Amino acid sequence: MKFQGTDTYVATRDLTLAVNAAIALQRPLLIKGEPGTGKTLLAEEVASALNMPLFQWHIKSTTKAQQGLYEYDAVSRLRDSQLGDPRVEDIEHYIVHGVLWQAFECDEPSVVLIDEIDKADIEFPNDLLRELDRMEFHCYELHRTIKAKHRPLIIITSNNEKELPDAFLRRCFFHYIKFPDKETMQRIVAVHFPVLKHELLKEALEVFFDLREVPGLKKKPSTSELIDWLKLLLAEDIPPEALRAKEAKDAIPPLHGALLKNEQDVHLFERIAFMARRKQP
């Protein structure tokens, strides 16, 4: 069982190695990287490549660790008791299974995605230490311990908004998806646009990497934005020459709204383009 990337996802050597290490040693894998470098996508692709079911748990600032295990729906039970519903006798009806419970009870090995763990409360990762380590937890309402039938592959993504506790990090493997270089980027684009004109791709990548070099941008365009932009270029049927028009008045790439998401960045870029134009004779 080895992950090698898929025909829709380009995984670099270091990434596949980290994923395979996590699979072989059955440890959680923590993924960090710039937004838009395919962190969340990785779990989906690993699941589909290895033909395993995927359980997704998207974390918000209000998410509690307990919600990933199970929740006791006291309000429904209270309502049922007041209506005299016979279901109320069995507490199991009111235990709502969380993502980890589902994955632990799954009959085949599965992939669990814990997305954007840094969004949650600072204590959140600490509350999951034992669950991720031993892959088991206790349900107090049922007096039962839920143990994983097969240890699932757990992929955790983080955007670095909070620091994760040391004890948690020590239990994970870690990979930082760095921004792809030109070669990798070409492979990524080829995966998404197999019939893209060679010229257009070359020009577009040039514009894209130039744009990333502009100093002072608040949000540098990322891979997912490049893909969106290429889609637009194709849809509008922009000729490659239009991208090359460096000396002309339109030094701003066409449809730049897909690449620059921030008003200040667009202004900054327009200003730089204006200065560059003035310098030319």
Add this chain to the structure above:
Amino acid sequence: MLVDFFLHLKSRQLPVSTNELLALLEALEARLVSGSLDDFYLLSRALLVKDESLYDRFDRAFGEYFRGIEALPGFAPEVPEEWLELAARKHLSEADRLKLQKLSYEKIFEQLKERLAEQKERHAGGSKWIGTAGTSPYGHGGYNPEGVRIGGESVGNRTAIKVWDQREFRNLDDTLDLGVRNIKVALRRLRRFARKGAATELDLDGTIAGTARNGGWLDLHLRPERHNAVKVLLFLDIGGSMDDHIQACEELFSAARAEFKHLEHFYFHNCVYEGVWKDNRRRHDEKLSTWDVIHTYGPDYKLVFVGDASMSPYEIARPGGSVEHWNEEAGAVWLERLLATWPHAAWLNPQQEAHWGYTQSIQMIEQLLGKRMFPLTIDGLERAMRSLSK
């Protein structure tokens, strides 16, 4: 097995634990990688390093260990980056390349050490010194069959250099780089959530307890949502010696803006006196009295100064010491008043911490603040926020 390597990482201040070493051995036993050193590098990085800001340190430690150069006495690994700026790219013909004599590894490092000792300034071109675009084995952007590249992008010859030597994660090392994002992460330490405002959220525990008390009849309880409740007063030094640090301050400011609900900022020059201002362009006509500021904001605000604290000692110690106007009371008096009003305070200094000892005014202010002065780096910000939230 690998214990020496593990201890070497530990001695390079990488936070590695025994568990992780065992995991690495387990991975090797499972034949996850073949014999290649590159793969071993990737594997050990994924298993031992848990933060991208430590990647650079790991790269260096890995390089040292697998080359055995840590024994070089007096070898300073940091070469000033400006030497290496890619000034020009030298095109060599095939014949030229062949002419370049292949040097052995030890020889290269021996010479590199010597040259580092000799060389004192930036160098581009030529064939001996460390610098850019030459045929010397050191530096980058040039060509030599067995070169040691120090910094910079590879120019495409690709004859030298292991992955870890590229040190592409240098920018993520938290002792160096300071961007808006990093600052935000550091400032987040200060966040304190509290419940305030209208009661809109269902309080489940309260509802259950209330219902139980009510003899089983539903008794709904609501509570207010959580908000960030930290209040910050930011005093920024502006003009004069601070001009060099404006970029860093702007970034700090824009990051702080987004992080706190209550953030008030004021400008001052060198030291705080009886007046501060909110808009630097109109600093002379729209001054606020410092007394008013003291009386306006309650003691639950946290006080943050940003300034290089580099001035003449008279500006702090004596009445009339200000370089801009006649001040009736000394700067120290005003600083003490501010500190008495807001006991939670920190001073962020963009000057390098190592240089503080050489400026008398910095020492004076540090003393006034009770050692709560921190450098304007990620590490410094973290320390400052920790001290503020105590």
